[in-house]
Amino acid sequence: MVPSVLALLVLACASTAQLPPSDWQRTIIFIHKETSPSQYVFLRGGLDHSRRPDCVHNATVDPCSIPIWHIWTTRYGKYNAWRQGDNFLDWYGPEWGQGMVESINFPPQGTPMMWTTDASGWCDPNDMACYYQGRLTMNDPDYFNAERAGFGYTPRNKWGEHYWMLDVLMDCSRTWEGWFNVKAYLTPEREWEPDIWQRDSCTSCRYMPPPSSRNHMARCGVTNVFQWGKPFPCEIFPNHPDPALPDNY
Numbered sequence: 001m002v003p004s005v006l007a008l009l010v011l012a013c014a015s016t017a018q019l020p021p022s023d024w025q026r027t028i029i030f031i032h033k034e035t036s037p038s039q040y041v042f043l044r045g046g047l048d049h050s051r052r053p054d055c056v057h058n059a060t061v062d063p064c065s066i067p068i069w070h071i072w073t074t075r076y077g078k079y080n081a082w083r084q085g086d087n088f089l090d091w092y093g094p095e096w097g098q099g100m101v102e103s104i105n106f107p108p109q110g111t112p113m114m115w116t117t118d119a120s121g122w123c124d125p126n127d128m129a130c131y132y133q134g135r136l137t138m139n140d141p142d143y144f145n146a147e148r149a150g151f152g153y154t155p156r157n158k159w160g161e162h163y164w165m166l167d168v169l170m171d172c173s174r175t176w177e178g179w180f181n182v183k184a185y186l187t188p189e190r191e192w193e194p195d196i197w198q199r200d201s202c203t204s205c206r207y208m209p210p211p212s213s214r215n216h217m218a219r220c221g222v223t224n225v226f227q228w229g230k231p232f233p234c235e236i237f238p239n240h241p242d243p244a245l246p247d248n249y
Helices: 005-017 077-083 128-136
Strands: 024-032 040-046 066-070 114-117 163-171 179-187 216-219 223-227 230-237
Touching: 024 040, 024 179, 024 216, 216 223, 216 230
Parallel strands: 024 223
Antiparallel strands: 024 163, 040 179, 066 163, 114 163, 179 216, 223 230
């Protein structure tokens, strides 16, 4: 028996009514992983499948995937390409329609992150054009910030080089009481970050310990700092206001 149009509309409305209201908040994640210039770190995550038995391998309809919105449009072509069509933090690698980089022979392996350092005015030591451009932009101190360049210095990084950053708006209503899982993925090696068995709380001024997990447990709406393959040290703290959201995000 074919359902009527009215029945389909009722079903659609009922399904929509079950969804919680959206709660978009700026969420920042750092993962420290020392890399070479030809390596890239992507982030995968969402809800642990052990908590949601109805997870499916399609980020668009997967209840374990978390909607995100990339804030920054940068000068770095690879990051800009990979951010296009990346609408979810999920466990499955490239999303349908996610941007590709023609010069790289692999698709994006999740949500792209930015390589960052705490050194203000940082330039790639092998890029003389960077130093030349720096002299031309001395009146624009933010020109080389990671948020604009796609990699490099960010005032949010207080720890050193090789802190890969994700800075997005995230729908916190799709998390587990404000918590979600993350794990890094290294390319071109196609290497998952090892399990870390996070059983205790990170350094924090206000957040209760998360449930134990073999992944990093991050908090939505704040800044989270992790180490590749290690449960500790880790930090969770409120977002610093600098740099502020761009006008065109």
